[in-house]
Amino acid sequence: MTNHIDVGSVLRRTVCDLYSNLVTRPTGAAVRREIEGVLTGLDSPSLTVIDFSQVGLLDFSCADEVVGKLLDGVRRQVIVTDAYVLVRGVRDDHLEAIEAVMQRYDQAVIVETEDGGWHVVGPLDDRMRRTLDVVQSRGRAGPAELASALDAEMVVVTEALDGLVARRLVMRDDDAYVSLQSVM
Amino acid sequence: MTTVITVPPSLDDETFEQVLEQVVAVSPDQKILVDARHTRWASPYGLTGLLTVAQSRAERAAFAGPEEENTASYWARAGFYRHAAELYELHGRVPRAREAQAESNVLLEITEVSRSDDVHTVVERIQSRAQAILVHELNLDPQATMRFAMTLSEVCQNIVEHAGQGGWVAVQTYNYRQRLGRRAVVIAVCDAGLGFRRSLESTPGWKPRDRWDDAAALEDALVRGVSRYRDPGRGQGLAGVRRFVGKWDGKLSIRSGTARIAIVPAWDDAVPLLEGLPHFPGAQVQITIPERVTSG
Numbered sequence: 001m002t003n004h005i006d007v008g009s010v011l012r013r014t015v016c017d018l019y020s021n022l023v024t025r026p027t028g029a030a031v032r033r034e035i036e037g038v039l040t041g042l043d044s045p046s047l048t049v050i051d052f053s054q055v056g057l058l059d060f061s062c063a064d065e066v067v068g069k070l071l072d073g074v075r076r077q078v079i080v081t082d083a084y085v086l087v088r089g090v091r092d093d094h095l096e097a098i099e100a101v102m103q104r105y106d107q108a109v110i111v112e113t114e115d116g117g118w119h120v121v122g123p124l125d126d127r128m129r130r131t132l133d134v135v136q137s138r139g140r141a142g143p144a145e146l147a148s149a150l151d152a153e154m155v156v157v158t159e160a161l162d163g164l165v166a167r168r169l170v171m172r173d174d175d176a177y178v179s180l181q182s183v184m
Numbered sequence: 185m186t187t188v189i190t191v192p193p194s195l196d197d198e199t200f201e202q203v204l205e206q207v208v209a210v211s212p213d214q215k216i217l218v219d220a221r222h223t224r225w226a227s228p229y230g231l232t233g234l235l236t237v238a239q240s241r242a243e244r245a246a247f248a249g250p251e252e253e254n255t256a257s258y259w260a261r262a263g264f265y266r267h268a269a270e271l272y273e274l275h276g277r278v279p280r281a282r283e284a285q286a287e288s289n290v291l292l293e294i295t296e297v298s299r300s301d302d303v304h305t306v307v308e309r310i311q312s313r314a315q316a317i318l319v320h321e322l323n324l325d326p327q328a329t330m331r332f333a334m335t336l337s338e339v340c341q342n343i344v345e346h347a348g349q350g351g352w353v354a355v356q357t358y359n360y361r362q363r364l365g366r367r368a369v370v371i372a373v374c375d376a377g378l379g380f381r382r383s384l385e386s387t388p389g390w391k392p393r394d395r396w397d398d399a400a401a402l403e404d405a406l407v408r409g410v411s412r413y414r415d416p417g418r419g420q421g422l423a424g425v426r427r428f429v430g431k432w433d434g435k436l437s438i439r440s441g442t443a444r445i446a447i448v449p450a451w452d453d454a455v456p457l458l459e460g461l462p463h464f465p466g467a468q469v470q471i472t473i474p475e476r477v478t479s480g
Contacts, residue, residue, distance in 0.1 A: 021307050023337040024300040025345070057307060057330055059337040060420040068416075093330035100424060104416045 002047045002184050003038070007066065008054025010034050021057040028065025035070060036079050044082035045171060047183050053089025063097035068105050075107060075168055084168050086180050087121075088112035095121065108167055110180060118181055120169070127152075128167075131160040132179075135170050139182035142175055186246065189237075191220035195230030197437060197470050201461065207237055208462040217246040218272070224255050228354035228372035229470045231264045231294060235352050236376040238271035240465055247272035253279075263293035267352065291317060291355040291369065292336075298350030303340045306353055307333050317357055322367060323476040328432060332369075332473070335428045338421035339373045339469050346383040346412070347466060351375025360474065364451050367475040376466040380405050380440040387412040398441030399459045406438060406445055425471070434473040440466065449474075 011019055014034045015027050022028065039048060050066075052058065058066075067087065073079040090098065090111050102108060102122025111121045120132060134149050135141055141149075147157040161177055164170045171178040189206045192199040203218075210216050218237060220226075226234075238245045247268055250256045259265060260279040268274060291313050295306055311333055318324045318332060336355065343351040353373045360368040381401035384390065390412075393400070404410035406426065409419035429436045429447055437446035437454065444458045451474065 016304070019304055019308075021304065021311075021333075021337075023307050023334075024303045024341055026300045027304070056311070057333050057337065059334045059341075060424045061338070061341060064415075064418070064420065091330075092327060093334065096331070096427075097334070097424070100420050104420060 002049060003042060004049050004051060005035055005038060006051050006054055007031060007035075008052075011055065020055065021059075022052075022055045022062040022066065023057055023059045025061040025065060028062035031062070032065045032070050035066070036073065039074070039080045039083055042080070042083065044080065045084065046080070046082070047084045047086070047171075047180060049086045049088055049184065051089045052087065052091075052094055055089075055094070058094045058097050060097050060100060063094075063101045064104075067098050067109065068101035068107075071107055071109055071168075072105050075166070084171060084180050084183075086110050086112070086118075086184070090114070108169060110169060124167070124169075125163075127156060127160045128163045128169075131157060132164055132169055135164070135177050136179040136181060138179075140173070140176050140178045142177070146177070186215040186217050189216050189218045191218060191223045191234070193222055193224050195220075195223055195226040195234075197227065197229045197233075197439075197468075200230055200233045200468075203233070203237065204462045204464050207240070208464065212240065212242040215243050215246065216241065217248065217275070219248050221248050221251045221276070223250050224252055226255075226259065227358075227470075228262075228294075228356050228370050229374065229468065231259065231262060232352040232354050232372045232374040233468060234264070235267050235271060235294070236374045236464075236466060236468065238268070239349070239351075240376040245272055246275055248275045249278065251276075261293070262290055262354065262356070263295070267294055267296065289357045291357065292353065294352050294354045296350055297340045297343045297353050297373070300341075300344055303337055303344060306340055307337050310336055310355060318369065318473075321357065321475070322369060322473070323478050324432060324473070328473075331428045331431075335425045335471065336371055338425050339371065339471070341421060342467065342469070343373065343375050343377070346380075347375040347377025349375065349377045351377065351466065360472070364474050366477065369473050371471040372469070374466070374468040376464070379466050380438070383412050384410065397443070397459075399443035399445070399457055402438055402440055402443055402445040403457070406436075406447075429471060429473070432473050432476070434471060437470050439464070439468040 010031050014030050074083050108120050108122030108124045112118050147154045187210045256279045315329045355371050357369045381398045384401050409423050411418035433449050442461050442463045446454045448454045
C-alpha cells in the first residue's frame with residue numbers, strides 16, 4: 001500500500017497553522033520527526049509519497065532536514081526498515097534545494113516535477129541511471145531481461161541493480177526488480 | 185566624557201567604515217554619541233549597521249538623528265527609530281512613522297531577527313511585495329522571486345544559528361545611479377554577535393591553522409562551504425546565496441571582524457577580499473541585485 005504525506009499539512013499541524021513556507025532548520029527538523037513517526041508505524045516494505053505541492057518556499061536548511069536527513073535515515077535503515085520514498089509536487093525552486101542536498105549526501109531520489117514527469121535527482125552513475133530507466137519503463141523486470149535490453153553483461157547489470165536497491169530507488173520482489181512508480 | 189561619532193552625509197556599506205573607525209577608537213564601556221544630524225541618505229546596510237553599533241556598546245550610546253525632515257521621516261518609515269529607541273538614548277526630535285505613508289521602495293522595513301519564528305515572519309512579509317517589484321520593476325524572471333526569498337531566509341538564519349544574539353534585516357529598492365546607473369534591490373542583514381571566525385572556532389575539536397583570521401574564516405564559509413556543524417547537509421545556505429547572486433549578476437559582501445569578502449560582478453569595482461578593517465563584532469551582509477536590462 002502506498003502512503004501519502006502532505007508536507008504542507010504536516011507543517012501546519014506540527015509547527016504553525018499559519019505557515020506555508022518550509023524555512024528554518026527547527027521547522028524542518030520538526031516536520032522530519034513527524035514524517036519519521038509516520039514511517040515507523042508502517043508495515044514493511046512500505047512506499048511513501050512525500051508531497052510538497054502545498055509548500056510555498058523550501059529553503060536549503062529545510063530541504064536538508066525534510067529530504068536529506070530523512071532519506072539518509074531511510075537508506076541506512078536507522079529509522080525504519082525496508083522503506084521507499086517518492087517525492088512529488090516539486091516546483092523548480094524546490095528542486096534546486098533538493099538537488100543541492102542530494103549532492104551533499106551523495107544520494108538520489110525519484111521526484112515528480114511540475115511537468116508531471118518523474119526524474120532522478122542526485123548523483124547516480126551512468127550504469128545505474130540507464131538500468132533504472134529500463135526498470136521504470138517496464139515496471140517490473142528480471143536481471144536477464146534487463147541485461148538483454150541494455151545489451152550489457154549480467155554481472156554489470158546485477159551490480160547496477162544492487163546499487164539501485166541500496167539507494168532505495170527500486171524494490172526487489174523475489175528475482176524481479178520493481179519500479180517504485182509502478183507500485184503506486 | 186562622551187565621544188561624538190560623526191555619521192557621513194551619505195551612509196552605505198563603504199562609508200559605514202568611517203563610522204566604525206571612530207567607534208572602535210572608543211572603549212565599549214565609554215559613552216558615544218552617534219551624530220547623524222547632517223546625514224541625508226542611508227542604505228539599508230547603513231541603517232541596520234547603526235543599530236549594530238549600539239548593540240556592540242556596553243555603555244548605552246546616544247543618537248542624534250538627521251535634521252533634514254525628509255530624511256528623518258524616511259528613516260522613521262523604514263522602521264529605524266522603532267528599533268533605535270530600544271538601543272539608543274535618543275536626542276533631538278524623533279519623527280513618528282505614519283503607517284499610511286509606507287514607502288513604496290521599502291520591501292521590508294527594518295525587522296529584528298533573533299529566533300526562527302522571525303525568519304518565517306520575514307519570508308511571509310517579503311513574498312507578497314517581492315513578486316511585484318522584482319518582476320515588474322526590476323525585470324527579473326518570476327522564478328527569481330522564490331529564490332530571492334530563499335536567499336533572504338538563509339542569510340537571516342545565519343543570525344539565528346551563529347550570532348548568539350539578535351540582528352536586523354532590511355530590504356529596499358533604490359536607484360543605484362553612482363555605481364550601476366539603474367535600479368537595484370538591496371538586502372542588508374547585520375548583527376554584532378559572534379561573527380564568522382568565532383563561530384567556526386566553536387566547532388568541536390577545532391584547531392587553528394597556520395593562517396587563521398577573520399579573512400580565512402570568511403573564505404572557509406563562503407568559498408568552501410565550511411560550517412561549525414559536522415552534518416553533511418550544513419554549509420549549503422551561503423552556497424545557495426552565491427548561486428542566486430551569480431545568476432542575477434548581483435553582488436554579495438560579508439563583513440566580519442576585520443575583513444570583508446565579496447562576490448563582485450563586472451559592474452562593481454570592490455576588492456574581493458579586504459583585510460585590516462577596524463575590528464567590529466558580528467557579521468554584516470549586503471546583497472545587491474540589479475535591474476535586468478532587457479535587449480530591444
